[in-house]
Amino acid sequence: xxxxxxxxxxxxxxxxxxxxxxxxxxxxxxxxxxxxxxxxxxxxxxxxxxxxxxxxxxxxxxxxxxxxxxxxxxxxxxxxxxxxxxxxxxxxxxxxxxxxxxxxxxxxxxxxxxxxxxxxxxxxxx
Numbered sequence: 001x002x003x004x005x006x007x008x009x010x011x012x013x014x015x016x017x018x019x020x021x022x023x024x025x026x027x028x029x030x031x032x033x034x035x036x037x038x039x040x041x042x043x044x045x046x047x048x049x050x051x052x053x054x055x056x057x058x059x060x061x062x063x064x065x066x067x068x069x070x071x072x073x074x075x076x077x078x079x080x081x082x083x084x085x086x087x088x089x090x091x092x093x094x095x096x097x098x099x100x101x102x103x104x105x106x107x108x109x110x111x112x113x114x115x116x117x118x119x120x121x122x123x124x125x126x
Contacts (some may be wrong), residue, residue: 023071023078031093034062035123039079039091041067046102050090053109059123063094095121 021029025071031037036054040047042065054061065088066072079088083101094117099105108114118124 023074024082026071027075027078027082028096030062030064031098035059035095035121036061036118037076037093038063039089040065041089043067044065044089047090050092050105051106052101056125057115059118059119061123092120094123 027039030039036059038047038050038054038061040051040063051061051063062076066076069075070074076088079091081085083091085101088101090105091101092105099108099117103113108117115124
């Protein structure tokens with residue numbers, strides 16, 4: 001009698017790795033991989049400003065350049081649906097939670113809620 005040694009969990013992990021990830025699932029996974037995640041386009045001046053804001057605060061965000069991703073257009077369309085907007089980059093996630101676009105992040109920065117969000121996510125230790 002043959003005994004199978006692979007567990008159901010390892011089988012499912014293999015099955016998932018061979019399936020193509022849906023754009024929203026991929027966004028969720030990428031957004032949870034770092035304390036601060038920015039979906040960006042490398043030539044966008046607002047994206048550059050957002051990256052500089054976080055770096056200037058001592059935060060090292062994980063940046064996903066949509067124009068350098070083979071499925072970047074799909075991710076951008078999914079972000080548009082998620083935000084209900086036609087123009088979305090840069091899009092910021094802190095602690096795996098959607099914060100929003102440039103205007104929302106700047107509002108948080110101005111009203112003093114950005115630093116506590118970053119501290120809670122483990123992106124700042126001050």
